[in-house]
Amino acid sequence: MTTTRRNAVREALASCEGFRSAQDIYADLRADGSKIGLTTVYRALQALSDSGEVDVLRTADGEAVYRACRSEEHHHHLVCRACGRTVEVEGPAVESWADAIATEHGFVNITHTVEVFGTCAGCARAAG
Amino acid sequence: MTTTRRNAVREALASCEGFRSAQDIYADLRADGSKIGLTTVYRALQALSDSGEVDVLRTADGEAVYRACRSEEHHHHLVCRACGRTVEVEGPAVESWADAIATEHGFVNITHTVEVFGTCAGCARAAG
DNA sequence: CTATATGCAAAAAGTTTGCATCTCC
């Protein structure tokens, strides 16, 4: 099958809005009746991120969280800190800013990470 | 003393250019003859980051790295991936971009993280 | 003397690896 389990992981990821940790996905899959092992979840996630199918980033407390990305292109994320809902956004302004300041300081071979956190409309309303 | 060791940590951080992990600082201090313990380094780092004296961020492999910041104001970092040298940069363009796209998507209470990585002039030359 | 700081060792938490088993071809 080559990717039976990997597909389960991919789907678990695809069926949710925001970022999920490996442990979350594992719990989801198990709760769903799957007999998948934590190891396999990690391995699937590694494979998926290697092939660029999912995005990985770290939470403030060191947990790795993953997300299935819609687009293959370079983009950033706008994440609701309350519900985890994620919006993929493009930031040409950021790209050029990063390039500019890097060049200005003599840096080459630039890469950057940009994550924006906030409370989405729904959660803001719910929270008052 | 209240902060004898904490000061050692603060200084270790102040005397270097880039981000350092707790383990790095611990190693530095020990190499320097200090009898400080890893635990204390972590506790000092926590205290320092609580009081806003140092910046914390995570490397891709989940290690927390710390840095003594010059300015108290909001700023971002341009880090050399070869030598670790760090430049603090301001990004008004990024701030407004983040605000704009967040607002556009109905998000409020925005915060963001931006880190730019590259190879500095010196390292680029050294590397060819 | 009392409160805080410190250090060592053990405990957690998350992630990875070793190894035997199972499935597909």
Added chain:
DNA sequence: GGAGATGCAAACTTTTTGCATATAG
């Protein structure tokens, strides 16, 4: 039968906690 996929348990890494000792005031 052979290669890759899978699961369990053990190993690892980083960070935190428990507890006894040392130090400041």
